[in-house]
Amino acid sequence: xxxxxxxxxxxxxxxxxxxxxxxxxxxxxxxxxxxxxxxxxxxxxxxxxxxxxxxxxxxxxxxxxxxxxxxxxxxxxxxxxxxxxxxxxxxxxxxxxxxxxxxxxxxxxxxx
Amino acid sequence: xxxxxxxxxxxxxxxxxxxxxxxxxxxxxxxxxxxxxxxxxxxxxxxxxxxxxxxxxxxxxxxxxxxxxxxxxxxxxxxxxxxxxxxxxxxxxxxxxxxxxxxxxxxxxxxxxxxxx
Numbered sequence: 001x002x003x004x005x006x007x008x009x010x011x012x013x014x015x016x017x018x019x020x021x022x023x024x025x026x027x028x029x030x031x032x033x034x035x036x037x038x039x040x041x042x043x044x045x046x047x048x049x050x051x052x053x054x055x056x057x058x059x060x061x062x063x064x065x066x067x068x069x070x071x072x073x074x075x076x077x078x079x080x081x082x083x084x085x086x087x088x089x090x091x092x093x094x095x096x097x098x099x100x101x102x103x104x105x106x107x108x109x110x111x112x
Numbered sequence: 113x114x115x116x117x118x119x120x121x122x123x124x125x126x127x128x129x130x131x132x133x134x135x136x137x138x139x140x141x142x143x144x145x146x147x148x149x150x151x152x153x154x155x156x157x158x159x160x161x162x163x164x165x166x167x168x169x170x171x172x173x174x175x176x177x178x179x180x181x182x183x184x185x186x187x188x189x190x191x192x193x194x195x196x197x198x199x200x201x202x203x204x205x206x207x208x209x210x211x212x213x214x215x216x217x218x219x220x221x222x223x224x225x226x227x228x229x
Contacts, residue, residue, distance in 0.1 A: 009152070034217055036220075041222075041225075042222055042223075043116070043203060043220035043221050043222040043223055044155075044203070044205075044220040045220070046217050046219075049217055090154065090155065099145040099147075099157050099160045099168065099205075099218070100145070100157070100205075100217075100218055101157060102147075102154050102155040102156075102157075103154060104152070104153060104154035105154045105155075
């Protein structure tokens with residue numbers, strides 16, 4: 001079965017600092033990977049998705065993620081954090097014939 | 113094009129009552145998924161439905177929980193005889209009819225927050 005692991009349930013950065021949220025997947029076949037963001041009391045919004053067209057994927061709000069097959073990783077980054085980036089972030093993998101499987105999430109805090 | 117609509121947004125039930133959560137997928141979407149979110153546990157897949165069919169219910173508790181997606185109307189997640197442990201946020205997501213490509217994302221509603229008192 002496919003799965004994702006998000007390392008670090010909480011990440012804290014200063015405004016303007018680099019954001020790095022880690023995601024590793026396990027899959028016996030090429031995976032389809034996604035990052036979602038959830039703001040308090042809201043649903044999930046798609047940030048970006050890996051479609052195999054390019055290993056570096058650019059998403060909304062300045063986020064990007066790089067697919068590294070050798071490391072089975074799909075880490076999310078943003079060069080400069082903004083206060084509005086404070087939210088919970090979920091990595092997900094698509095499992096054939098069924099639904100998205102999510103990691104446990106990483107809460108990002110941004111301090112001024 | 114309205115997004116995925118869930119109602120109610122908040123639901124309070126006493127132990128032993130029934131909870132009915134509704135989800136209207138985006139227009140043109142015929143795949144519906146239900147997830148449950150508990151603090152510190154992320155989103156847990158519950159059930160995947162297409163119109164009038166349950167495709168995968170491997171994440172559904174064996175008792176008290178049921179789901180349907182009728183030909184007409186919204187998808188319903190029903191929890192009978194609720195207990196305090198059922199308190200959680202329940203999210204519905206939908207995806208387009210043509211889901212042959214696995215890189216198709218799901219679109220989420222804003223969730224129903226169930227509180228059992």
